Amino acid sequence: MQQQAPLHVLVVEDEVVNRDVVCHILNYFGHQVSAVDSGAAALSAVRRASFDLVVMDCRMHDMDGLETTRRLRAGEAGPSGITVPIIALTAQAFAVDRDACLAVGMNDFLTKPVDIDHLTLAIERWARRPHGGQHTCPTHADAGPCCQPGAAPKVFDPAVLAALPMVVDGSQSDYGQVVLDLYFKSLPAQLSSIQHAATSGDIQTAQRTAHSLKSSSAAVGALAMAACAADAEAHLCHGNQDMSHLPSRFDMEYERLCAMLGRQPDLMPESAVRPC
Structure with a gap:
């Protein structure tokens, strides 16, 4: 990922910690990042600027990521919103959630907390594909460290x-x-x-x-x-x-x-x- 040409990425996430972490990871790999905290703000951002990629939280307070994607794909934010690759970001790791994301026009599906390798691979998949390419989805769907069975989770893991x-x-x-x-x-x-x-x-x-x-x-x-x-x-x-x-x-x-x-x-x- 470090060898890719810089992309302009829109991060749509209403939770401040997750938004900050995702933005810092993308900045670390050399990408230009814009961030908004709502679906309505995402529509406005796509109307105003051109993005190579959107990382979209699925659950937000005002308008969730699924509805925001439906509106983008319907052209409410202009032509670029119809085709820009959208990577879903969700704390739900079930197949039904993945299928719902793809059904509304998202291109990929990642679970939270953000796995750096999975994020970089997803960006590599979509960074250079022509907008409007076939939807795909990663084979992984791990639930993250908080949901693994076995011993009681640590209070804090540095x-x-x-x-x-x-x-x-x-x-x-x-x-x-x-x-x-x-x-x-x-x-x-x-x-x-x-x-x-x-x-x-x-x-x-x-x-x-x-x-x-x-x-x-x-x-x-x-x-x-x-x-x-x-x-x-x-x-x-x-x-x-x-x-x-x-x-x-x-x-x-x-x-x-x-x-x-x-x-x-x-x-x-x-x-x-x-x-x-």
Whole structure:
């Protein structure tokens, strides 16, 4: 990938940690990257500029990646949106999710947290193909480190951030700490969202927040938090409406993570603070 001519890549991702990691990886390999945090912003970006490739999150708050792709393929953002290669990025690793992505006109399918080798191979597949080429899909569909069976996941695995290419070669040796800080900054609001959703019975918000936490936690190596989020999402996806246990479980993992890394838990809104 390092030998490719630079591409102009649009990253469409509403979760701040995942967006930052993907953008830094693409920048590391010499590509020009533009990033937006919503489907509506993606349509506007494609209307204004020409992109060689789009990396598209499948689940976003305003308009999901599937609907955004449908609109691009229908010409709502102009001719370039009809043919630009689109790589789906999703925390869901099932064949039905892959098939749904391809059915709306996406060209490839990758799971989160981002696997660097899979991302670079996908970009190589589509970088030099004529726009509008036949859809394909990688044979891998791993669920990521948070979902592997076996032993209980680690509270924190430093190897995840240490494996980022800019950290490995020392060109941005502090990036792991930068993205970890970004993750911790985002956590209180997400945990508060879980608390409010559980209190109000808002299953959709709870499921969406758990989905976001699953991928961002795995991306930084907070594997126990990622597993907790995956369990919560699965619990809600299977039609279970009891959310009373979710806030305490997430808070426990937050406290364990802070203790392991020597961080002081940030104060959350009063409604989200509960006794152990």
